[in-house]
Amino acid sequence: MDLTRSPHDVAPDLIGSELYVDGVGGVIVEVEAYDHEDPAAHGYGNRRTERNASMFLPGGHVYVYRSYGIHWCMNVVCGEEGVAGAVLLRALQPTRGVAEMRARRGLDDVRLLCAGPGRLCQALGVTREHDGLPLDRPPFLLKDRVPEVEIVRGPRIGITKAADRPWRYGLRGSRFVSRPFRA
DNA sequence: CAGTGGATGCTCT
DNA sequence: GAGCATCCACTGT
Numbered sequence: 379m380d381l382t383r384s385p386h387d388v389a390p391d392l393i394g395s396e397l398y399v400d401g402v403g404g405v406i407v408e409v410e411a412y413d414h415e416d417p418a419a420h421g422y423g424n425r426r427t428e429r430n431a432s433m434f435l436p437g438g439h440v441y442v443y444r445s446y447g448i449h450w451c452m453n454v455v456c457g458e459e460g461v462a463g464a465v466l467l468r469a470l471q472p473t474r475g476v477a478e479m480r481a482r483r484g485l486d487d488v489r490l491l492c493a494g495p496g497r498l499c500q501a502l503g504v505t506r507e508h509d510g511l512p513l514d515r516p517p518f519l520l521k522d523r524v525p526e527v528e529i530v531r532g533p534r535i536g537i538t539k540a541a542d543r544p545w546r547y548g549l550r551g552s553r554f555v556s557r558p559f560r561a
Numbered sequence: 562c563a564g565t566g567g568a569t570g571c572t573c574t
Numbered sequence: 575g576a577g578c579a580t581c582c583a584c585t586g587t
Binding site for chain 1: 568569570571572573
């Protein structure tokens with residue numbers, strides 16, 4: 379798919395797509411969009427810093443940052459070069475490499491392996507080393523979804539600024555999201 | 562279930 | 575020095 383579009387166009391198209399890192403991953407079931415005019419975004423105002431440099435790459439790269447000093451969070455960079463836009467990957471339905479994900483997470487419950495941005499990165503082995511890498515080459519594999527999926531949306535999670543914007547997208551009825559979507 | 566608080570490190574002001 | 579795009583364990587219903 380065309381990742382040089384706006385994060386708001388890309389985000390719903392990522393739902394139902396498949397992501398693998400070194401062959402481990404599954405179906406994307408939850409994401410959030412962040413654009414350069416968004417006070418909640420790391421790239422707000424297109425202000426470039428050392429941390430968010432990857433957000434300014436052309437769409438199709440990866441932006442990984444550390445969250446709360448403990449977790450890693452992975453974004454799909456979107457839009458044109460020089461414009462800070464990205465889609466945060468919040469949850470996957472694990473399909474391949476489940477044993478490896480279980481080992482990395484120290485957890486059996488498939489439902490919780492990738493249910494949250496920090497958990498997803500731990501399960502897939504994503505760290506700072508992946509920051510800035512292109513998505514269309516190993517270790518990554520991003521497969522477009524089939525056209526027909528039902529998408530739900532709602533307010534984003536875990537932010538204080540611009541918390542009212544409904545830019546969280548999910549696969550309708552999925553049991554693998556980090557939190558349920560309100561009906 | 563809902564709510565609370567601690568861990569932990571780094572970025573940005 | 576404040577504030578996180580989080581997670582887990584623990585409490586109390």
